[in-house]
Amino acid sequence: MLNTKPNRLERTLDKLNRLPAVLRPAARNFALRRAVPFTGTAGLDFVALTPSQSDIRIANRRPVQNHIQGVHAAAMSLLAETATGMVVGMNVRDDCLPLCKSMRVDFKKRATGALRAEASLSEAQRHSMATEPKGEVTVAVVVTDEAGVNPVECEFVWAWIPKTPKN
Numbered sequence: 001m002l003n004t005k006p007n008r009l010e011r012t013l014d015k016l017n018r019l020p021a022v023l024r025p026a027a028r029n030f031a032l033r034r035a036v037p038f039t040g041t042a043g044l045d046f047v048a049l050t051p052s053q054s055d056i057r058i059a060n061r062r063p064v065q066n067h068i069q070g071v072h073a074a075a076m077s078l079l080a081e082t083a084t085g086m087v088v089g090m091n092v093r094d095d096c097l098p099l100c101k102s103m104r105v106d107f108k109k110r111a112t113g114a115l116r117a118e119a120s121l122s123e124a125q126r127h128s129m130a131t132e133p134k135g136e137v138t139v140a141v142v143v144t145d146e147a148g149v150n151p152v153e154c155e156f157v158w159a160w161i162p163k164t165p166k167n
Helices: 007-016 023-037 037-042 074-089 125-129
Strands: 045-049 051-056 096-107 117-121 135-145 150-164
Touching: 007 023, 023 037, 023 045, 023 125, 023 135, 037 074, 045 074, 051 074, 074 096, 074 117, 074 135
Parallel strands: none
Antiparallel strands: 045 051, 051 117, 096 150, 117 135, 135 150
């Protein structure tokens, strides 16, 4: 198992874990939506976030629907991008900046209802992020709808680079 020093995001979430269990989901959503405001606009629900995986959901509600009352393609992409970005964010060192280098989203089937994105990193990927000053990883993500169908197939490549000092 990889032994690394917790980064800023992991330390923040650890503080939230001290709250009573009933308050944790709302506090987690508040903190993460504040950090990335567009996720709050779309109403993403940060169900679980660990250094090895993330579980994020989006309800099929009017503000994120397309013309056929399904979750809009852009919202599906946001969901998958956020799931991959958050698991990367749990691993990138505080002296580095995570950047989405590329994304491929192939729409395969019509989605039914709410969607769930689960992203994960391997131990080797996490080790690379902990030890290399810069690099990139292809992050696995699976998007599932309420019917258990995978309406999209995605590939996200994330890079991390050293932060440049502010002048």
